[in-house]
Amino acid sequence: MSKTIHVENAPQFPLPFSHAIRSGDFVYVSGQVGVDPATNLVVGDSIEAQTRQCLRNIEIILEKAGLTLDHVIKANAFVSRSSDFPGYNKTYAEVFSSPYPARTTAPVDLGAYLVEIDVIAYAPTKRGEA
Known part of the structure; x- marks a missing residue:
């Protein structure tokens, strides 16, 4: 059985997707970009700033x-x-x-966004735990 996870203080976009889906012990977080959740505006013009915000948005979810x-x-x-x-x-x-985490990184044209990241989390244990 799957459960939709919607987060009010995560970035909101008028697109057909859920912030995340929990299915059993796994949580699948939709792709996030480096925008401020309060304004939905891109944070900074560097890959470092946008990556940090993108991962913060994932953390919120x-x-x-x-x-x-x-x-x-x-x-x-x-x-x-x-080059980034x-x-x-x-x-x-x-x-x-x-x-x-295991990882895939690929170059893709994202328009104004410098990075988009989606993740899969495993609920019962943290990385490195048996």
């Missing part, structure tokens, strides 16, 4: 499900410019702790 970033087991990231990969990797490593 996970909190609603009773989880943290430490429950994330898989991340899919889409970065607008290949070093800044993305640096910020990602500052926000996530080791052992890091």
Whole structure:
């Protein structure tokens, strides 16, 4: 059985998607971008600022499900410019702790957004726990 997770203090867009879906022990968080949830405006013009905000938005959604970033087991990231990969990797490593989630990162045209990230979290344990 699946449960929709909608978060009032996460970014709101007039698009047909749920912030997250919980299915059994897994929480699937929809792709988030680097916008301020209060204004829905892009935060900063650097990959570092947008990545940090994007991951903060994911964290807000996970909190609603009773989880943290430490429950994330898989991340899919889409970065607008290949030249931003070093800044993305640096910020990602500052926000996530080791052992890091499994990850895919691909260059994609995202328009005004420099990064979009979706994640899968596993509720029973945090990464690194047996």
